[in-house]
Amino acid sequence: MSRIGKLPITLPSSVSVNVGDNNLITVKGPKGELHQQVHPDMKISVEDGTLTIERPSESKEHKSLHGLYRSLINNMTIGVSEGFRKELELIGVGFRVTNTGQLLELSLGLSHPIFLELPQEVKVETKMERNKTPKIILESCDKQLIGQVCAKIRSFRKPEPYKGKGVRFVGEEVRRKSGKTAATAK
Numbered sequence: 001m002s003r004i005g006k007l008p009i010t011l012p013s014s015v016s017v018n019v020g021d022n023n024l025i026t027v028k029g030p031k032g033e034l035h036q037q038v039h040p041d042m043k044i045s046v047e048d049g050t051l052t053i054e055r056p057s058e059s060k061e062h063k064s065l066h067g068l069y070r071s072l073i074n075n076m077t078i079g080v081s082e083g084f085r086k087e088l089e090l091i092g093v094g095f096r097v098t099n100t101g102q103l104l105e106l107s108l109g110l111s112h113p114i115f116l117e118l119p120q121e122v123k124v125e126t127k128m129e130r131n132k133t134p135k136i137i138l139e140s141c142d143k144q145l146i147g148q149v150c151a152k153i154r155s156f157r158k159p160e161p162y163k164g165k166g167v168r169f170v171g172e173e174v175r176r177k178s179g180k181t182a183a184t185a186k
Contacts, residue, residue, distance in 0.1 A: 005066030009051040009074050012081045017051055019044050025073060029080025032121070032141040036072055039065050051077075079141035086150050088136040092157075092165035097134045099126045104136070108157040108167070122149055135170070 011017060015029040023038040038044060042065060043054040053070050055062040078084075090097055096107040104124060106114040118124055121142055127135040136153065140146040150169075159166035161177040168174060 003067075005053055005055065005063070005070045007070065009070065009077060011046070011049050011051060011077060013049070015077050015081050017046050017077075019046065025076075027073070027076040027080050029077070029141070031080050031083045034076045034080060034142060036069075036076060038069050038073075042066065042069055075143045079143055083139055083141050084143050084146050086138045086146055087170040088138070088150060088153060088167055089170050090134045090136075090157075090167055091159070095134060095157075095165075096128065097126045097136055098128070099124050104153070106153070106156060109165075110157075114156055116153065118149060119145060121145055 012029070015027060018026045018028075020026065023040055023042065023044065025036045025038055025044065027034050027036075038053075041056050041062060043056070045052050045054070051073065053066060053073070055066040090106075090108070092109055094107065094109060098105045102118045102120065102122075102124065104116045104118060104126075106116065108114065118138075121140050122145060123139045125137040125139075127137070138146055138149060140149075154167045157166045159168045159172075159174045161175060162179055164174050164176060166174075
C-alpha cells in the first residue's frame with residue numbers, strides 16, 4: 001500500500017480541495033461536495049493542482065494509512081468531477097422494479113414487495129423494457145455510499161448458482177452448477 005500512497009493526485013480544474021483544521025478534507029466539484037477526516041499523523045499538501053500525502057515514519061500502520069487515505073481522496077476527486085455509476089439487473093421470471101422519487105419498489109418473487117428508501121445523494125433510475133431484464137441505474141459522487149446501496153439491493157436476492165436468478169451487476173458472470181443427475185441403473 002505504501003507505493004500507492006506515494007503517487008500524487010492530479011486535481012482537475014473544476015475541483016477545489018480545502019484542508020481544514022484537524023486534517024478535515026473538503027473536496028468540491030460540479031457533482032457535489034465530500035468530506036473526509038484524515039489521520040492527524042498524515043501531512044497533506046496541495047500545490048499547483050496536485051495533492052500529495054506524506055507519512056511521518058516507515059511503520060506498518062503509517063504505510064497502510066498512507067495508501068488508504070490516498071485512495072479515499074482520489075476516489076473523492078473522481079466522484080465530484082465525473083461521478084460513479086452502477087447498473088444492476090434483475091434476472092428471474094416476474095422480477096420487477098419501479099421507483100417513485102427515492103423510493104425503490106422491488107418484486108423479487110417473494111410473497112411481498114420490498115420497499116427501499118435511498119439516500120438523497122444517490123440518483124436512481126429504473127428501466128423496464130419489453131423482452132429485456134429490468135435494470136436499476138444508480139449514480140452518485142460518493143463511491144462508498146453507492147457501493148453500500150448496491151450491496152443492500154443485491155442482498156435481497158443474490159444470484160443463485162443453479163438457474164442464475166437474482167440481482168446482479170450488468171456484465172457479471174455467475175458461476176453455474178449442474179443440477180441433480182439421474183441415478184445410474186445397475
